[in-house]
Amino acid sequence: MMKFAPYFAYAKKCFLGRSAYRFDHLMNIMSTCLQIFIFWGIYRALYGGNTEVDGITLPMVATNFVLSMGLGAVFSVNDYFFPDKIHDGSIATELLRPISVPGRMIAENAGNALFNLIFRFAPALILVVLTIGISAPAGLGMFTVFLLSAMLGYGVLWVISFTVQMAAFWFVNVWSITTIKNVFVNVLSGSMIPLWFMPEWMVGVLRFTPFSSIYFTPVQIYLGQLTWQEAGLKCAVQAVWILLIYLAGDFLWKKGQKKLVVQGG
Amino acid sequence: MVDFFNVRKFTLDGLSLHIPAGERVGLLGGPGCGKTTLLKLACGLLVPEDGSVQVLGMAPSDWRKDSQPVISAYFTGLPLLDRNDTVRQGFELVRCIYHIPKKKFWEEYRVLSKRLDFTAFEHEAVKELSLGQRVRAELSAVLAVRPRLLLLDEPNAGLDENGKAALCEILSERGRRGLTVVTASSDMVGIAKLCTRFALLKDGKAAFYGSGERLRSQFVPVDEMTIVFGGELPDFGDLPVVRYKIEGNRLTLFYNSNHVTAAEILKRVLTQTEVLEVKVQKPTLESMV
The missing domain is CATH 3.40.50.300 (P-loop containing nucleotide triphosphate hydrolases)
Incomplete structure (x- = not known):
């Protein structure tokens, strides 16, 4: 247990650090709600009084973006954790310490995510459920699988960010790379436009990318669109993505460290 | 270590x-x-x-x-x-x-x-x-x-x-x-x-x-000795002194401590004149760099 003390301290620090900015998190709740309401308005207009399009009902669409945007608000990953440390040189301080730097990043992100879950997701969800209303989960069992899948989805998002951040070892400015990554994540994960409405060929391509594993898999499980077997399989796919991307990121992380000790900060 | x-x-x-x-x-x-x-x-x-x-x-x-x-x-x-x-x-x-x-x-x-x-x-x-x-x-x-x-x-x-x-x-x-x-x-x-x-x-x-x-x-072996003398100006021509300075009855000698010691100089000076005051200074590390 001793081994986890520093990571617990990092998570706690992030959690408490966030609560210091009350106005900031009030605005965050507002922006999450506003985002959801805007999309609700857009989709209601698009449906134009129809109860369903291609077999997808409006409540299903609403559930999709409420959950994926809600999860998006919880799934906080600091895209500049490594770039900042590399640029101000404090990566050296981290490397001198007997802790894992990616471990610190996970801990800080987890502290943040927990804060977001309690103070950002929960209030927004209550407000949205009261006003728009979302579909109920497909049974308690499926809801449990949904929670597991949501955590795995966070894992996928985290490893993508971790891997992309390693670019900072080789490029001075990683803003553009990070932005491209975020566009991919936002559009291709189905949080803005549900993957149901994407053209057939695109869905085919997306099946071979990790993006649909982030939000869409948990939402599908929540809505009960998948059988138990399919749900299990999709969770396994999520886990495989986490492993593969993490290995790639870890490879770059080791390369980056090597670059530091050979060429100097 | x-x-x-x-x-x-x-x-x-x-x-x-x-x-x-x-x-x-x-x-x-x-x-x-x-x-x-x-x-x-x-x-x-x-x-x-x-x-x-x-x-x-x-x-x-x-x-x-x-x-x-x-x-x-x-x-x-x-x-x-x-x-x-x-x-x-x-x-x-x-x-x-x-x-x-x-x-x-x-x-x-x-x-x-x-x-x-x-x-x-x-x-x-x-x-x-x-x-x-x-x-x-x-x-x-x-x-x-x-x-x-x-x-x-x-x-x-x-x-x-x-x-x-x-x-x-x-x-x-x-x-x-x-x-x-x-x-x-x-x-x-x-x-x-x-x-x-x-x-x-x-x-x-x-x-x-x-x-x-x-x-x-090894690097700055030059020591500094200030002597205030009472009588004649002493003759130290044969001592390996790097340089010297005379201000009234105040004589300042710079010498390489590897070649000649303070004691040797003082002994020589004392045989020739009366010494009122002596001060020996080692160079500080600061002055070397």
Whole structure:
């Protein structure tokens, strides 16, 4: 247990650090709600009084973006954790310490995510459920699988960010790379436009990318669109993505460290 | 404690240096001579292109996995405490990272914060501190983990006289209890008081490595003797004096202490004239660099 003390301290620090900015998190709740309401308005207009399009009902669409945007608000990953440390040189301080730097990043992100879950997701969800209303989960069992899948989805998002951040070892400015990554994540994960409405060929391509594993898999499980077997399989796919991307990121992380000790900060 | 064997890295070229445990070594040399590179090699932030660097027989980076902090390093400009934390929060994090028991750590903190005088701003965020305040806190952070090897890069930068004196005192005390210190500083006065050995880096090698006394005699062996005499101006023509100065009855001799001793000069002068006052001055290390 001793081994986890520093990571617990990092998570706690992030959690408490966030609560210091009350106005900031009030605005965050507002922006999450506003985002959801805007999309609700857009989709209601698009449906134009129809109860369903291609077999997808409006409540299903609403559930999709409420959950994926809600999860998006919880799934906080600091895209500049490594770039900042590399640029101000404090990566050296981290490397001198007997802790894992990616471990610190996970801990800080987890502290943040927990804060977001309690103070950002929960209030927004209550407000949205009261006003728009979302579909109920497909049974308690499926809801449990949904929670597991949501955590795995966070894992996928985290490893993508971790891997992309390693670019900072080789490029001075990683803003553009990070932005491209975020566009991919936002559009291709189905949080803005549900993957149901994407053209057939695109869905085919997306099946071979990790993006649909982030939000869409948990939402599908929540809505009960998948059988138990399919749900299990999709969770396994999520886990495989986490492993593969993490290995790639870890490879770059080791390369980056090597670059530091050979060429100097 | 630290062994450099034929190390090649950046400006360092074939550097060999053996630093025994308990020594306090001051690194000397002009800017860009490789002082910081040497320190970074010693903590594993750099690896040598050729040759080897070992700390207690292991690669420096291997000591990081050890739960007991062996190497602690301070580099000017390298942030050690998170900007947004208060000083105390920063120290709590350091404590957690090194798994140091609370009681032991905070006792150490209390002593250090008093001696380096930063209790007054321990609840302020690190980003609000002045340079001098931050240096005091960060130096304490590397000391508080009680390492066996302490690497300091320009520790005096940003410290006022009180701070320098306090740091010097703490390091000397710890040194007597077995702490090994390697420090690079362009502040010669500060470094001179604190170190037991000096290494002068030149052309990528240690041009000199030894005590301050030896450094003095090897590089600036010129001592200065002022004699106020009562009678005749003494004749010292055959003594190997480098140069001399006469102001009234005050005679100042500059001589190489390797060639002639103060006693020899004085003996010669006393046979010729009455001496009222004598003052011998060794050159300070500061005046040499």
